[in-house]
Amino acid sequence: MSNHSGGAPPTGTAHLLAARAGGVLTLTLNRPEARNAFSREMLDGLAGMLDFAAASDDVRAVVITGAGGAFCAGGDLGKLAAGESIFGPAGDPGTRLAAQKALQRATVVRLRELDKPSVALIGGAAVGAGLGLALACDLRYAAASAVLRTGFGRIGLAGDFGCTWQLARLLGASRALELLYLSPPLTAARARDLGLVNEAVADDELAEHGAKLAARLAALSPDAVSAMRRHVDRAHGHDLAACADAEAEWHVRLLESGGHHDAVRAISHGRAVRTPSDPENPGAKRA
Known part of the structure; x- marks a missing residue:
């Protein structure tokens, strides 16, 4: 059974944990023994949770993070080394292709098109398809010790889960190809300088930073x-x-809209619609 609280439904798998509080749905990739590499159960659970987020008025922002000091290693190298696939039988490429296309659309594409703010909190490794998942979020914040890497070229692959599209849009063709061809390990600071993450945060401050940010996003119209x-x-x-x-x-x-009227009324009375942690308005009360 998966852990869930704050009104979030069960994910259907222990490989993905869900909790909802204050309008924020937090999804935690939970295979720490494999650096949170994808499993079929994890991706199915993620697809279901994104459907829930899209349909629920009580969800105003989505946070994706990983358990055990990693974000997501992407493909499971153990299965790849054994010639196995999480998408179907090794001897049936047609079935694998159809399943992978469907799950990519239900996860990274769904996340990218979600009409609600999404945040990736990257603590530790974000590699390959795991990097693609992080890049599908609107905003990305990385722990100072995190490492981001494409990884595909090192194992004779070219990319999946939207990673190449996201890199090209964020960085341009030449820089995207450099990262894909050579797969350099990027520190959080270097990823920030390139524009892959919004900010590098001290390791012990990442969770709190993400919670405060998500609360601000959930307060938006x-x-x-x-x-x-x-x-x-x-x-x-x-x-x-x-x-x-x-x-x-x-x-x-x-x-x-009511959201505009409420916000203007609050500001005109000196009560800007911000959370108390907003650095631009310390101590402000929410309307």
Whole structure:
């Protein structure tokens, strides 16, 4: 049985733990003996939890982290070395391909398209498909001792779980190919400098930092968050005029929303809608 609390449903597997508190759904990859490498059970559980997050009004932000001092090692090297696959029989590539495509869409693609803020807290290794999972989140924060690595080239593979797409969008083609070809181990500080993570955080502060950040995200207007996501995604394929037009349409719509009215009312009374830990407004009370 999986552990769950705060109103989160069971994940169906001990390989993924779920807890919900204060509008934040925290999902913990839980195979520490394998550096939280993917299992079929873990991915099925993650897919179910992301469906739950998308459908639940009580979930306002999603945090993904790993147990036992690692984030996720991606593919299970033990199974790969034995010629096995978590996606199906070794002698049936068609079945494996169909299962992997479906699970990629249900996990990293679902996460990337989720209309709610998502955060990866990277404590320890994030490698291969595990790196792809972290990159699918909106925001990424890494412990100072964390190591990020593509890993694919070292074992004769080319990438999966959206890792190559995310790297190309975040870094550009040349830098993405360098990381894919050579697979250098990146410290948290180097990953921050490249733009792969938002911030490097002291190891013993990562969990608290993530909790405070997630609480701030959960306090945002869901409609405004959805619009921001659409604006940023649109910017990759449209010109400035089209993006500005779309911004204006959402701006007019959101001006009529309760979230906007509540926030303006709170600010006008000196009660900005921020959590007490907001560094820009210490001691502020939430409206």
